[in-house]
Amino acid sequence: MNGRRAGMPRRGVLRAAGGALVTGALTPGCAPGAASPTATAEKPPGAQAAREGRDEQGAQAREALRGHGAVRPAPAPRRFPGQPVQIERGPADRPRVALTFHGRGDPALAVAVLAEAERAGARLTVLAVGSWLDRHPGMARRILDGGHDLGNHTQSHLDINALDERRAYAEITGCAQRLRRLTGSIGTWFRPSRARYATPLVQDLALRAGYPHVLSYGVESLDFTSPGTAAVTRKVAGELRNGSVVSLHFGYRDTVAALPLLLTEIRRRRMRAVTATELLT
DSSP states (O other): OOOOOOOHHHHHHHHHHHSSOOOOOOOOOOTTTTTSOOOOOOOOSSSHHHHHHHHHHHHHHHHHTTTOOOSSOOOOOOTTTOOOSSEOOOOOTEEEEEEEEESSSSSSHHHHHHHHHHHOOOEEEEEEHHHHHHOHHHHHHHHHHHHHHEEOSSSSSSOOOSSOOHHHHHHHHHHHHHHHHHHHSSSSSSSOTTHHHHHHHHHHHHHHHHOEEEEESEEEGGGOOOHHHHHHHHHHHOOOHHHEEEEEEEEOOHHHHHHHHHHHHHHHTTTTTEEHHHHOO
16 A cells, blocks of 8 residues: 555546445455555546646645644543444444544545545544554644544554464554654554454454454445445445444545545435544443
């Protein structure tokens, strides 16, 4: 997910979303081996347009991150009585959903997602990769200052379930240390990398590192496959229910374009997009 591709001005991105919302579902899945993010099939007409897109989105990201230095300590992990160690949905009797984002990729696209959510009064949950925070430390405070949850998605985004105990624990604590350095907290949640669910060993290691729960998800957007804005919107909308936890990714233009459509659909269903913490509170 570290690949950087040509950005796209926000107006153009949203125009690409065009058309009415189409409901339905695709085959569910996960991203255990997701590679670098790619853009949609639409590409800028030439190298100059690509440079202009990068310049504009880079400027937007720098502006959004300006002044987001560490201030108050961030919230710490919480134990939710009655909830399993591995959580994939919230209560079905309340009209709330949690849109959760794997935190990696071009920070300009991440800023665009956060800004779009904030314009709509929505709050997200971001599970950040530690190496991404090393390269873009201002993103930690940017996420928190927007009222969003910030959590741990391992240090290097390896297949954590395939690692031995020592290396898996180092992946969890490495990201936790960076979060604590940047925000004063290890983050509110842990999500395993390249896996939908954590093995019992990884669950135990996360608990040892200070995370009472593992945050999984029940709705997979498949946005990391760059299927197009309509496909992302259709996949999520077709599976969305009260209490849904949705998996999405920073770093994809399809996701930026789909988000306003998804938020409109959530409002149409009289639901609210809240953080995972609020979903379970």
